[in-house]
Amino acid sequence: MAEEDIENALQGMVTLQERMVHLIQQLSMPLVEVSMVVSKQIAGLMKSLNEHIEISSDTFPNKVMHSWDLLDDDEIDSSVQSSFELEKVMSIVDEQRMDILETLIRVTLIETDFTLADALLALRPWEQIARTQLSKANGPGQLFSPIEIPEDW
Numbered sequence: 185m186a187e188e189d190i191e192n193a194l195q196g197m198v199t200l201q202e203r204m205v206h207l208i209q210q211l212s213m214p215l216v217e218v219s220m221v222v223s224k225q226i227a228g229l230m231k232s233l234n235e236h237i238e239i240s241s242d243t244f245p246n247k248v249m250h251s252w253d254l255l256d257d258d259e260i261d262s263s264v265q266s267s268f269e270l271e272k273v274m275s276i277v278d279e280q281r282m283d284i285l286e287t288l289i290r291v292t293l294i295e296t297d298f299t300l301a302d303a304l305l306a307l308r309p310w311e312q313i314a315r316t317q318l319s320k321a322n323g324p325g326q327l328f329s330p331i332e333i334p335e336d337w
Contacts (some may be wrong), residue, residue, distance in 0.1 A: 194234075196296030197306045200289070204310065205337055207288055211281050216327040219314035221285045227306050233300045248301045252308050254293060255316040273327060 208218060232251075236242065288332065293303050321327050 186207055192296075193302045196292075196298055196302065199296055200292045200298075200306050201337065203292055204285070204287055205283060205333055206294065208333065211284070211286065213281060213332040214277075214328040215317050215321070216316060217277050217282050218285070218310070218331045219318055221282050221289070222307055222310045225286065225289050226311055227303065229304050229307070233304065234326055236300065241307045244301055247308065251315065252312040254319055255312060270283050273324065276328065287315070 207213075227337070229247075237244070289307075293306075298306065313334070317332060318327075
């Protein structure tokens with residue numbers, strides 16, 4: 185990869201990160217909504233990347249192809265029984281807010297001319313944060329609390 189390509193990819197990642205942080209904070213987006221949008225975006229990108237791999241036989245590193253490990257060394261209490269009713273959760277999410285975030289991500293990925301691998305690498309940290317926070321949720325209130333974005337983002 186040429187130095188200019190690397191700089192463009194990094195600048196694109198910074199742009200996406202800044203836009204996502206700003207919008208998520210501005211809309212006080214709940215953890216569950218951010219998680220659903222990021223998951224949907226990653227699924228679409230992975231479908232395209234897998235199609236590319238079938239045609240080209242290219243290979244990509246695990247950090248592109250797979251979800252990253254959860255953050256923190258905190259033990260997740262697997263004995264906590266979640267009794268969230270999926271239908272109820274789905275009826276509470278704000279589809280319009282999710283559409284806005286989805287559009288922002290899609291437009292930024294196109295605008296910055298991300299490769300599929302770069303787009304996945306830009307979204308994997310968001311997936312990691314969301315999955316980590318979801319794994320610690322033990323009630324619907326935590327699902328609908330704003331996602332906690334690290335200070336250094």
